[in-house]
Amino acid sequence: xxxxxxxxxxxxxxxxVLEGLKRLEYRGYDSxxxxxxxxxxxxxxxxxxxxxxxxxxxxxEGPFVxxxxxxxTRWATHGEVNDTxxxxxxxxxxxxxxxxxxxxxPALKSExxxxxxxxxxxxxxxxxxxxxxxxxxKGMSFREAVTASFNKVEGNSAFVLIDPDTSxxxxxxxxxxxxxxxxxxxxxxxxxxxxxxxxxxxDKLYFPEDEVVCHLSSGNKxxxxxxxxxxxxxxxxxxxxxxxxxxxxxxxxxxHYMHKEIHEQPELIRxxxxxxxAGEGVPALEKAIKEKPENIHLVACGTAYYAGLVIKDHIEKxxxxxxxxxLGSEFRYKNPILGKKDLGLFISQSGETADTLxxxxxxxxxNLKTMSIxxxxxxxxxxxCDSNLLIRAGVEVGVASTKAFxxxxxxxxxxxxxxxxxxxNPDRKKDMAAKFSLLAERVDKILSEENKIESIASEIHNYxxxxxxxxxxxxxxxxxxxxxxxxxAYVHAEGYASGxxxxxxxxxxxxxxxxxxxxxxxxxxxxxxxxxxxxxxKGIIVTIGPRGDEHLKEISDHFIELDFDGLDELSxxxxxxxxxxxAYFIAxxxxxxxxxxxxxxxxxxxx
Ligand code: M6R
Numbered sequence: 001x002x003x004x005x006x007x008x009x010x011x012x013x014x015x016x017v018l019e020g021l022k023r024l025e026y027r028g029y030d031s032x033x034x035x036x037x038x039x040x041x042x043x044x045x046x047x048x049x050x051x052x053x054x055x056x057x058x059x060x061e062g063p064f065v066x067x068x069x070x071x072x073t074r075w076a077t078h079g080e081v082n083d084t085x086x087x088x089x090x091x092x093x094x095x096x097x098x099x100x101x102x103x104x105x106p107a108l109k110s111e112x113x114x115x116x117x118x119x120x121x122x123x124x125x126x127x128x129x130x131x132x133x134x135x136x137x138k139g140m141s142f143r144e145a146v147t148a149s150f151n152k153v154e155g156n157s158a159f160v161l162i163d164p165d166t167s168x169x170x171x172x173x174x175x176x177x178x179x180x181x182x183x184x185x186x187x188x189x190x191x192x193x194x195x196x197x198x199x200x201x202x203d204k205l206y207f208p209e210d211e212v213v214c215h216l217s218s219g220n221k222x223x224x225x226x227x228x229x230x231x232x233x234x235x236x237x238x239x240x241x242x243x244x245x246x247x248x249x250x251x252x253x254x255x256h257y258m259h260k261e262i263h264e265q266p267e268l269i270r271x272x273x274x275x276x277x278a279g280e281g282v283p284a285l286e287k288a289i290k291e292k293p294e295n296i297h298l299v300a301c302g303t304a305y306y307a308g309l310v311i312k313d314h315i316e317k318x319x320x321x322x323x324x325x326x327l328g329s330e331f332r333y334k335n336p337i338l339g340k341k342d343l344g345l346f347i348s349q350s351g352e353t354a355d356t357l358x359x360x361x362x363x364x365x366x367n368l369k370t371m372s373i374x375x376x377x378x379x380x381x382x383x384x385c386d387s388n389l390l391i392r393a394g395v396e397v398g399v400a401s402t403k404a405f406x407x408x409x410x411x412x413x414x415x416x417x418x419x420x421x422x423x424x425n426p427d428r429k430k431d432m433a434a435k436f437s438l439l440a441e442r443v444d445k446i447l448s449e450e451n452k453i454e455s456i457a458s459e460i461h462n463y464x465x466x467x468x469x470x471x472x473x474x475x476x477x478x479x480x481x482x483x484x485x486x487x488x489a490y491v492h493a494e495g496y497a498s499g500x501x502x503x504x505x506x507x508x509x510x511x512x513x514x515x516x517x518x519x520x521x522x523x524x525x526x527x528x529x530x531x532x533x534x535x536x537x538k539g540i541i542v543t544i545g546p547r548g549d550e551h552l553k554e555i556s557d558h559f560i561e562l563d564f565d566g567l568d569e570l571s572x573x574x575x576x577x578x579x580x581x582x583a584y585f586i587a588x589x590x591x592x593x594x595x596x597x598x599x600x601x602x603x604x605x606x607x
Contacts, residue, residue, distance in 0.1 A: 001075035001601045002087070002099040003027040004178075005197050006160050006169045008216045008223075009188030013069035018056065020190070020197035021071045025052045026257075026397050027194065028075030028601045031086035034059075035095035035162055036069035043164040045095055047072075047086035051596075067218070068167035070160050072097035075601040078105070079122030089121065089129045093136050094164065098125040099193050100157030100176045101606050108152065128159055146170045146213055147229050156354060156606065160191055169216040173208065176605055177352045177380055180206040180214050182223055189216045189223040194603075195242065195378060196395060207383065209236040240378055249395050256594045258398035258488070262580050263447055265403050269440040272392055272407055276414045277423070277433050281390070288371055288387045289419045293343035296323040297368075299331050299359040300347035301604065303401040303483060304408060308347050309476035310572055311373075311412030318420045328355030329607070332362055344370040347412070349396055349404035350603040351379025358607075360384055373411050375404055389415055398595045399602050400488050402580045405480060406573055410436065413569065439570045442563060443577050450581050456558045457585030460542060463514045466493040467534075468579070469501065470518035471527050473572045477518055481579030488597050489587040498530035509537040516582070519545035519552060520571045521564050531555055544578050 003024030007013040014036050021032060032055040033047025044064075048055040052073060072087035078101070079085035087097040102108070105124035112130035113119065119126050131149035140148060142163040150159065150172050158173035171178055171191045181190045181202030190198050191214065195205055206224060208214050212234055213227040228234045254260035275281040296315060300308045305327055312323040326336070332355060338344075344363030348356050351374045360381060363370050372385040375393045382388050391407035414423075422428045446453075466485055470478035479495035486493045496505060498517070509515070515534045519527045528551070535541055535555055545552045547561035560578055564571050587594050 001028050001077075001603065001605045002097070002193065003073040003197070004071070004097050004099055004158065004160050004191070004193040006070040006162070006171070006191040006216065007188065008068045008167065008169050008190075008218055009183070009186055010067055011186060011188060012064070013066045014064040016190070016201065017069040017071040018052075020192060020201075021052055021073055023197050023199070024192070024194055025073050026399055026596060026602045028073045029596050030076045030081040031074040031083070032072065033086050033088050033097075034069055034071040035088040035090055036064065036066035037162070037164060037167045039065040041164075043090065043092070043095055043162070045088055045090040047083060047088065049081050049083050049086055068162060068169060070095065070097055070162050070169060077101055077606060078124040085121045085123050087125060089123070089126050091129065091133060092164070094129070094132050094142075094161055096125070096129055096132070096159060096161040098128060098157060098159050099605060101155045102127050102153045102157060103155035104153065128153060132161070142166070142168070143170060143213060143215060143227065144231070146172060147231070150211070151229060158193060166217070166219065168219070171208075171214040171216070172212065174210045175354070175357065178208055178214070180208065180216065180224055182206070187218070187223065191216060203241065205240045205242050205378065207238045207240070207378065212236050238383060242378060249397060255588075256398065256584070258400050258402060258584055258594050261396055261398050261403045262577065262584065264394065265406050265577065266440040266444045266447070268393055268403055268407055269410065269436055269443065272410055273433055273436040275392055276411070277429065284387065284389055285414065285418050285423070288389055288415055291369065292419065293321065293369070294339055294341040296321055296343045296345050297331070297336065297338065297363065298323055298325045298345045298347065299328050299356060301328045301353050301355050303405050303480060304347040304349060304353075304356070306476045306480040306483070307405050307408035307412065309479070310409045310473065311347070311416065313473055314413050314569060315416045315419070318416050326359070328353065328359045332358040336362075338363065338366045338368055340367060342368050344368045345373065346370065346381055346385065347373045347408050348379075348381050349375045349393070349401055349408070351376040351381035352603050352605050354605050354607050357381060357384070373408055373415070375407070397602075399597055399600050400484055400583070400594070405576065409573055435567060435570055438566050439574060442567065442574055446562070446574075446577055446581070453560060453578060453581045454585045456542060456560065457582055458589055459558070460514050460540065461489070461586045461589040463540060464492075464512035465508065466491060466514045466516060467501070467505065467509075468493065468495045468516045468518065469498040469530060471498045471523040473522060473569070474518040474520055474575060477572045477576045477579065480576060481516060481518070481583070484580060484583035485586060487600060488583055488592060488594050489590050490592055490598070491586075491590075498527050501530060502533060506533065506537065509534050509539040511538040511540070514540045514542060516579070517541060517543045517545075517556075518575050519543055520575065521546065528552070528555075544575050
């Protein structure tokens with residue numbers, strides 16, 4: 001949720017931290033702030049509510065000379081969005097930033113207040129500042145104070161702190177993302193909540209395990225040291241050489257990342273096909289299908305969950321293995337029935353979603369094998385699972401997930417096909433590869449004609465509400481289409497199984513409601529009857545359906561024609577790309593902040 005970046009080294013720390021924060025701003029944009037030790041060795045703290053550009057404007061013309069700096073972009077959990085609640089929180093003894101939630105903050109607040117600590121903000125974070133301040137006053141060293149304070153707080157969090165006496169930076173976390181990195185040549189050391197912020201700046205990444213204190217220091221012969229909470233040195237971290245420089249992306253000629261990411265899909269489909277059918281992904285796929293599970297517990301959140309529903313359908317149809325699709329936030333608390341030979345399968349773009357990670361950990365504790373379908377190589381989910389299938393979508397910056405959905409579904413289908421032996425049969429494998437390539441071709445075509453979808457969006461963007469309906473494999477697509485529209489266009493949209501409307505929601509249909517009807521070749525007649533029921537109640541019908549279908553054209557107010565021939569089980573993905581474009585253009589006509597929709601963050605690392 002919140003983005004954290006820290007830097008220590010001879011280069012200008014403030015500039016590097018701001019550069020890192022720019023890359024992470026899509027993770028939270030309620031406020032931004034930096035703390036640094038200036039050239040007179042004085043701790044400076046600047047923070048501003050709103051987007052990072054507000055902070056940059058407030059800082060004015062640099063350069064700010066500093067060789068140690070921490071920075072933060074906030075997604076507010078405790079306390080409204082204002083300057084005081086923004087991070088860093090600081091006093092003359094330290095400055096600190098935080099990502100996560102301190103669950104026992106109320107109790108600690110009263111304790112600290114009775115010890116004389118005065119709170120300025122409404123945040124839970126300031127509790128940690130209070131604990132640190134009191135522990136330092138007791139004469140503890142900075143690292144001892146970090147450990148003692150961390151031992152008192154409950155919940156999942158990452159903390160990064162700067163010590164004004166030494167300029168050193170300390171970091172520690174529990175079930176929250178944190179990564180350190182070293183640039184040996186420049187004698188620089190960095191820390192962040194996301195490796196993406198460190199791309200191109202470090203040669204080596206270090207992923208600390210939970211409850212490991214990371215000490216970033218320039219005065220030490222090692223720039224980076226790791227300690228257990230009892231003060232002993234530790235090797236509980238994973239080090240990795242990872243060149244992420246290619247991952248740093250810009251919008252190119254597009255107005256928004258979301259639009260650019262929708263357009264990347266044909267190429268990504270092609271490269272994923274090669275990766276798993278003949279390329280470097282083959283060993284990971286072989287590992288993934290080594291043991292055939294009795295049942296699959298497929299767990300994810302949001303868009304990744306809807307991708308999971310499509311995958312579930314594919315696995316069950318092809319492999320006849322019972323596949324339970326579950327929301328991460330529900331699964332973790334429902335005491336699920338888990339068999340010893342079952343598989344926990346987790347789908348995530350970021351690999352850092354708190355509820356998905358908690359579900360993975362629950363499966364692991366119950367001795368299940370766990371596997372991920374994930375985008376971010378090296379993410380917590382990737383590291384914690386027994387096997388991983390990367391979706392290779394590249395960095396997804398737009399908060400609304402688009403290309404990740406397509407790649408998740410395709411990777412899940414490849415897994416399902418491999419489990420069925422399809423990839424061991426040259427003819428069937430060839431057929432499947434041909435379908436993937438056909439999908440890429442059809443998506444290319446849709447994208448080249450997107451102005452047709454834009455013109456429909458211009459006519460329907462001001463209605464009261466939107467029902468996305470579909471049956472069978474198009475039902476998850478209806479859910480995903482509605483989610484996309486509501487999150488970026490701020491209008492009420494609901495996804496429904498077409499046959500369910502008459503069980504209640506049809507009461508809402510009138511001339512101010514739009515029905516986006518998804519009609520593929522499957523269950524065609526049934527779906528048409530459902531459209532008629534809405535039309536009879538004066539709803540506006542936008543149909544996405546087979547090309548040349550005169551009947552559909554006649555009953556629809558707007559008709560988006562698609563060529564389904566030969567796509568078979570990939571058809572839902574094809575329809576979904578139209579949904580993505582429709583949501584994008586409706587939001588554009590409404591003038592919303594498409595890449596950073598209000599109240600959202602790219603990666604949901606709190607419960
Ligand atoms: O990183 P994850 O795939 O685990 O994220 C899951 C959801 O938070 C995410 O898909 C969210 O629903 C998107 N904003 C949807 O566009």
